[in-house]
Amino acid sequence: MKNAFYAQSGGVTAVINASACGVIETARKHKDRIGKVYAGRNGIIGALTEELIDTSKESAAAIAALRHTPSGAFGSCRYKLKGIEEHKAQYERLIEVFKAHDIGYFFYNGGGDSADTCLKVSQLSEKMGYPIVAVHVPKTVDNDLPITDNCPGFGSVAKYIAVSTLEATFDVASMAKTSTKVFVLEVMGRHAGWIAAAGGMAASKEMDLPIVILFPEIAFDKAKFLAKVDAMVKKYGYCTAVVSEGVKDADGKFLSDQGLRDAFGHAQLGGVAPVIANIVKEGLGLKYHWGVADYLQRAARHIASKTDVAHAYATGKAAVELAIKGRNSVMPAIKRVSDKPYKWKIEVAELKNVANKEKFMPRDFITADGFGITEKCRRYLAPLILGEDYPPYKNGLPRYVRLKNVAVKKKLAEFNI
Amino acid sequence: MKNAFYAQSGGVTAVINASACGVIETARKHKDRIGKVYAGRNGIIGALTEELIDTSKESAAAIAALRHTPSGAFGSCRYKLKGIEEHKAQYERLIEVFKAHDIGYFFYNGGGDSADTCLKVSQLSEKMGYPIVAVHVPKTVDNDLPITDNCPGFGSVAKYIAVSTLEATFDVASMAKTSTKVFVLEVMGRHAGWIAAAGGMAASKEMDLPIVILFPEIAFDKAKFLAKVDAMVKKYGYCTAVVSEGVKDADGKFLSDQGLRDAFGHAQLGGVAPVIANIVKEGLGLKYHWGVADYLQRAARHIASKTDVAHAYATGKAAVELAIKGRNSVMPAIKRVSDKPYKWKIEVAELKNVANKEKFMPRDFITADGFGITEKCRRYLAPLILGEDYPPYKNGLPRYVRLKNVAVKKKLAEFNI
Numbered sequence: 148m149k150n151a152f153y154a155q156s157g158g159v160t161a162v163i164n165a166s167a168c169g170v171i172e173t174a175r176k177h178k179d180r181i182g183k184v185y186a187g188r189n190g191i192i193g194a195l196t197e198e199l200i201d202t203s204k205e206s207a208a209a210i211a212a213l214r215h216t217p218s219g220a221f222g223s224c225r226y227k228l229k230g231i232e233e234h235k236a237q238y239e240r241l242i243e244v245f246k247a248h249d250i251g252y253f254f255y256n257g258g259g260d261s262a263d264t265c266l267k268v269s270q271l272s273e274k275m276g277y278p279i280v281a282v283h284v285p286k287t288v289d290n291d292l293p294i295t296d297n298c299p300g301f302g303s304v305a306k307y308i309a310v311s312t313l314e315a316t317f318d319v320a321s322m323a324k325t326s327t328k329v330f331v332l333e334v335m336g337r338h339a340g341w342i343a344a345a346g347g348m349a350a351s352k353e354m355d356l357p358i359v360i361l362f363p364e365i366a367f368d369k370a371k372f373l374a375k376v377d378a379m380v381k382k383y384g385y386c387t388a389v390v391s392e393g394v395k396d397a398d399g400k401f402l403s404d405q406g407l408r409d410a411f412g413h414a415q416l417g418g419v420a421p422v423i424a425n426i427v428k429e430g431l432g433l434k435y436h437w438g439v440a441d442y443l444q445r446a447a448r449h450i451a452s453k454t455d456v457a458h459a460y461a462t463g464k465a466a467v468e469l470a471i472k473g474r475n476s477v478m479p480a481i482k483r484v485s486d487k488p489y490k491w492k493i494e495v496a497e498l499k500n501v502a503n504k505e506k507f508m509p510r511d512f513i514t515a516d517g518f519g520i521t522e523k524c525r526r527y528l529a530p531l532i533l534g535e536d537y538p539p540y541k542n543g544l545p546r547y548v549r550l551k552n553v554a555v556k557k558k559l560a561e562f563n564i
Numbered sequence: 565m566k567n568a569f570y571a572q573s574g575g576v577t578a579v580i581n582a583s584a585c586g587v588i589e590t591a592r593k594h595k596d597r598i599g600k601v602y603a604g605r606n607g608i609i610g611a612l613t614e615e616l617i618d619t620s621k622e623s624a625a626a627i628a629a630l631r632h633t634p635s636g637a638f639g640s641c642r643y644k645l646k647g648i649e650e651h652k653a654q655y656e657r658l659i660e661v662f663k664a665h666d667i668g669y670f671f672y673n674g675g676g677d678s679a680d681t682c683l684k685v686s687q688l689s690e691k692m693g694y695p696i697v698a699v700h701v702p703k704t705v706d707n708d709l710p711i712t713d714n715c716p717g718f719g720s721v722a723k724y725i726a727v728s729t730l731e732a733t734f735d736v737a738s739m740a741k742t743s744t745k746v747f748v749l750e751v752m753g754r755h756a757g758w759i760a761a762a763g764g765m766a767a768s769k770e771m772d773l774p775i776v777i778l779f780p781e782i783a784f785d786k787a788k789f790l791a792k793v794d795a796m797v798k799k800y801g802y803c804t805a806v807v808s809e810g811v812k813d814a815d816g817k818f819l820s821d822q823g824l825r826d827a828f829g830h831a832q833l834g835g836v837a838p839v840i841a842n843i844v845k846e847g848l849g850l851k852y853h854w855g856v857a858d859y860l861q862r863a864a865r866h867i868a869s870k871t872d873v874a875h876a877y878a879t880g881k882a883a884v885e886l887a888i889k890g891r892n893s894v895m896p897a898i899k900r901v902s903d904k905p906y907k908w909k910i911e912v913a914e915l916k917n918v919a920n921k922e923k924f925m926p927r928d929f930i931t932a933d934g935f936g937i938t939e940k941c942r943r944y945l946a947p948l949i950l951g952e953d954y955p956p957y958k959n960g961l962p963r964y965v966r967l968k969n970v971a972v973k974k975k976l977a978e979f980n981i
Contacts, residue, residue: 158739159735190742192742217731217735218734218735219738220738222737223738223741224743306960310962314634314860314863314864315858315859315860315863317863317964318634318859320639321639321640322640323639324607324609324640325609325642325643326641348960351959418854418856420856436859437835437856438859439837439855439856440855440860441732441747442732442736442747442853442855443728443731443732443749443855443857443860445735446732446734447728447731448731449867450867529959532961533959533960534960535957537952537954540952543723543726543949543950544726544730544765544766544949545727545731547734
């Protein structure tokens with residue numbers, strides 16, 4: 148019987164710990180097959196440096212509380228393994244650590260880059276003779292993994308952005324007569340516009356609201372954008388622009404990259420929201436406000452999507468069940484069975500088909516003018532933001548858990564990564 | 565029997581409509597004393613332009629739904645009446661509109677400037693012989709009205725900022741090993757640091773978190789700030805800075821006012837968050853992320869404080885009850901009876917003691933180093949963020965109401981404000 152290694156990678160989300168909960172609770176149910184679950188402190192780095200956390204020291208209640216706790220309970224990392232041929236020493240070290248702690252299962256919880264790391268670890272059996280079963284657990288707010296219908300983490304950001312866009316649009320509508328007429332909200336999405344698209348869900352047939360979306364997939368056209376905002380403000384008196392951080396101009400340059408300098412000539416890093424707000428002010432003379440959701444959007448467990456939490460837990464659980472069956476180099480993927488009522492199941496994706504591929508918004512999810520979402524996109528997004536899954540509260544604040552994170556005693560010499 | 569006029573003023577909040585709900589539901593219970601409630605479209609402007617909304621056309625269910633709907637259902641305005649002596653024509657117009665629609669009660673829902681407008685209207689009886697009872701309903705996220713222990717609208721922003729700071733701090737803690745070490749969150753509060761203080765509530769004895777607060781009441785000292793951040797990052801590995809938009813340097817200049825120029829030399833309006841983030845980067849070389857909550861914070865009815873909703877409703881209700889008793893020129897104020905368990909009641913404040921006064925953070929609510937909140941501040945804030953009061957949801961989104969807002973037929977000639 149082998150132990151398991153589990154780690155979190157890349158930008159964390161409101162529900163990545165729900166996947167951790169699914170992994171650990173399921174492993175605990177299969178004590179005949181899996182020994183301890185060791186978590187990597189700060190992702191794969193924990194495996195390389197032998198900084199392992201003994202999750203068996205955590206109570207059942209603490210592990211259960213991971214389901215409603217945002218962020219990465221064991222620490223995450225932005226660190227991509229090179230190929231086995233390029234950096235063999237790292238893989239030898241991984242094997243050394245796995246051997247020392249009798250690790251036979253490897254679960255890596257992350258996005259596209261992490262899937263690539265997991266794929267490389269899954270090749271240790273074949274290429275270096277160390278028997279390991281590596282399963283990737285999908286996670287990314289960017290929703291850009293292929294094969295899976297959606298990525299755990301995205302539904303909750305989508306819900307947060309849809310709710311926030313609705314609320315802020317009600318706000319600007321109230322102020323428009325004598326004050327702000329345009330509200331600009333910057334959201335995440337460097338390459339794919341999935342999160343920005345979610346802003347469009349604030350409006351519906353029953354709730355007609357003027358929302359303009361700027362996608363990274365559509366080159367920014369200043370004149371067209373100003374004409375759109377102008378038309379909306381003329382019709383409604385106000386509007387909201389939901390802007391993806393990754394919006395680029397026709398030359399492919401990020402709009403946020405405006406070469407800002409302060410009064411002393413120092414370079415300043417701004418967001419794209421103030422850039423768009425200035426364009427509105429200069430082009431139309433309208434009063435504006437702008438916001439940048441940044442970490443708030445992906446950490447907002449308080450308004451997580453119930454569907455998303457269920458997906459996150461289920462993929463963690465399925466990863467363990469697949470590993471027990473000996474399925475190496477795979478990822479549990481979410482398969483949509485029907486839109487309405489929403490039904491889904493878990494299927495199995497080969498990791499080689501997942502790693503290093505990005506899924507962008509299909510063009511037919513974006514309206515012809517490039518500023519909105521189509522009915523097809525709404526059908527896709529609607530179930531992902533469905534349901535609320537509130538954390539418990541104490542003294543007015545969510546009771547998020549912090550684990551003890553007891554270190555496993557090191558057995559090996561230091562290793563510099 | 566006279567009709568009533570009700571209007572919303574200044575920046576809207578997550579719970580100003582709960583006050584509207586309190587006013588209208590209570591007036592409906594006193595049909596023997598108050599006729600119809602006419603709402604001003606866009607605040608006092610609606611009274612001047614005779615743009616009145618007949619709230620009697622709204623169903624009981626629609627009015628009840630105001631309790632869980634953010635923003636200003638009738639539209640708000642930023643418009644301050646001048647003194648009666650300076651601008652007599654405006655007051656004559658108000659009297660003309662009130663006479664035409666048989667209005668004997670005036671309810672104005674706003675902050676300090678609005679209290680001043682309400683005070684002036686309350687003087688119409690005395691100075692111009694028109695019998696009116698004017699009652700102010702307190703509202704402001706800035707929490708800066710005197711006499712009342714707190715202002716409806718503030719508790720919900722405070723809860724939003726406390727929850728968001730907690731969530732974002734968990735996020736940056738997860739990322740700190742290889743990526744972001746400092747998260748900067750800009751919050752509202754041009755003059756008073758009440759909202760920034762709420763960020764400090766994310767940490768507690770049981771939840772030790774490194775949070776630095778920058779208050780507008782404390783002159784920004786770059787060297788001290790960098791030393792504080794450096795110490796926190798050395799101890800915890802990361803930290804969160806909650807920054808009031810109104811932070812000023814020792815010369816009283818807003819930190820957000822950096823004279824930013826784009827590559828073409830155009831002036832750009834930035835927030836204070838990117839300024840602080842740049843200071844951290846240049847001074848300590850640490851990787852950062854920054855967010856600006858802007859309208860999201862004050863519109864966030866989805867995470868409103870139950871205490872705040874109760875206060876907002878109760879002040880609206882009390883305003884009508886005071887008016888029926890003929891109490892002119894007053895404001896229902898919240899009186900704290902005990903901290904723990906939190907008990908409160910409504911008392912009556914004279915409007916002349918409320919208008920045009922600002923309540924700042926007491927110095928003993930801020931720690932000696934100027935970067936945190938004291939136990940005294942915690943005792944004050946704790947009950948204000950207590951309890952959740954979730955709106956109903958449909959299809960993954962809150963079911964916020966939009967009223968029919970049926971116009972009352974005009975009887976008078978146009979009036980240019």
